[in-house]
Amino acid sequence: MVAAVRVHKFGGPEVLTYEDVPVPAPGPGQIRVKQYACGVNFTDVYFRIGMYPAPGGLPFILGNEAAGEVVDVGQGVSEFKPGDRVAYVAGPGCYAAERVVNADRAIKLPDGISYEQAAAMMLKGLTVQYLLRRTFKVEKGMTVLIQAAAGGIGLIFCQWAKHLGANVIGTVGSKEKAALAHANGCHHTILYREEDFVARVKEITGGKLCDVVYDSIGKDTFPAALDCIRPLGMFVSFGSASGQIQAFNINLLQTKGSLFATRPTLNTYAAKRQDLLAMADDLFAVVASGAVKIPINQKYKLSDAQKAHRDLESRATTGSSILLP
Numbered sequence: 054m055v056a057a058v059r060v061h062k063f064g065g066p067e068v069l070t071y072e073d074v075p076v077p078a079p080g081p082g083q084i085r086v087k088q089y090a091c092g093v094n095f096t097d098v099y100f101r102i103g104m105y106p107a108p109g110g111l112p113f114i115l116g117n118e119a120a121g122e123v124v125d126v127g128q129g130v131s132e133f134k135p136g137d138r139v140a141y142v143a144g145p146g147c148y149a150a151e152r153v154v155n156a157d158r159a160i161k162l163p164d165g166i167s168y169e170q171a172a173a174m175m176l177k178g179l180t181v182q183y184l185l186r187r188t189f190k191v192e193k194g195m196t197v198l199i200q201a202a203a204g205g206i207g208l209i210f211c212q213w214a215k216h217l218g219a220n221v222i223g224t225v226g227s228k229e230k231a232a233l234a235h236a237n238g239c240h241h242t243i244l245y246r247e248e249d250f251v252a253r254v255k256e257i258t259g260g261k262l263c264d265v266v267y268d269s270i271g272k273d274t275f276p277a278a279l280d281c282i283r284p285l286g287m288f289v290s291f292g293s294a295s296g297q298i299q300a301f302n303i304n305l306l307q308t309k310g311s312l313f314a315t316r317p318t319l320n321t322y323a324a325k326r327q328d329l330l331a332m333a334d335d336l337f338a339v340v341a342s343g344a345v346k347i348p349i350n351q352k353y354k355l356s357d358a359q360k361a362h363r364d365l366e367s368r369a370t371t372g373s374s375i376l377l378p
């Protein structure tokens with residue numbers, strides 16, 4: 054039996070239960086991993102409240118990313134052996150001291166990357182990778198708007214976008230978060246709880262607006278976010294921290310300047326193993342070069358998962374949060 058955090062019914066952070074669970078032997082194509090750190094993500098909230106369905110139904114172990122050491126391998130696994138250091142995005146099931154995971158989702162960790170760093174950056178960093186390099190290819194001189202720029206995804210986003218030569222505008226919930234976003238490569242910050250973020254984007258860009266808006270807020274920033282995009286630019290809706298965007302008339306994209314809009318997810322972009330490996334290589338390269346640092350600003354014991362969720366949802370966190378089994 055190993056310690057884990059399970060969801061028996063959907064609801065607030067209080068539904069998270071810390072308990073002992075059995076871990077099966079790895080089946081064909083699977084590995085068993087002793088986990089040293091588990092990432093905390095807003096995506097976990099969506100699973101906890103039932104907005105994203107857990108494939109096996111209730112109860113389920115929460116958590117979508119973790120890092121640890123391989124302790125056993127199933128039939129047919131040749132890429133990994135006991136002792137290998139690995140990390141993965143594989144959810145749900147990551148809030149546990151040990152778990153079984155499909156080997157085709159695991160990535161070997163380079164020596165320079167610790168378990169804690171890996172658990173703090175696989176889901177977030179791979180997401181930033183595909184959003185900046187594939188969903189919309191950001192190039193030098195482009196202007197991007199990143200919502201929630203001081204969050205887990207946000208701080209990685211700002212650094213990477215700046216590294217690519219973009220002019221980075223970020224929205225943040227407080228002055229402290231603005232300072233942090235600045236320190237992580239955000240050229241202009243907007244306090245979107247106090248300021249009209251559309252008016253500020255117009256002012257900052259001299260009316261030229263942004264080539265792309267990366268929006269993870271959803272309900273509260275839509276449709277205003279469309280007014281921050283130049284004609285033929287792209288609206289990337291990749292999260293719903295304030296609630297989901299409701300159905301809208303597609304003609305809105307016409308009237309706002311023939312805009313493109315997409316609602317991408319990491320699962321699609323990393324579905325093929327060769328894509329996952331290439332994305333991880335790109336992420337490890339920017340981290341190894343020092344261009345992107347992974348700020349782990351909150352660490353909790355696995356048994357404190359309820360507190361980790363309360364902090365995340367009350368907008369009290371910055372950068373990445375991890376749980377330590």
Ligand SMILES: NC(=O)c1ccc[n+]([C@@H]2O[C@H](COP(=O)([O-])OP(=O)(O)OC[C@H]3O[C@@H](n4cnc5c(N)ncnc54)[C@H](OP(=O)(O)O)[C@@H]3O)[C@@H](O)[C@H]2O)c1
Nearest residue numbers: 094095201204205206225226269291292293295318319368
């Ligand atoms: N599509 C994908 O592939 C993908 C993958 C991973 C994550 N995501 C999305 O990326 C986003 C960021 O994830 P994260 O784990 O790094 O979280 P995070 O950004 O660290 O936390 C969410 C932030 O959203 C802001 N926010 C605005 N309105 C909020 C509200 N009503 N309630 C709570 N927070 C609110 C807060 O920042 P301020 O105080 O600065 O406003 C808060 O800190 C999430 O929306 C997540 O779903 C998408």
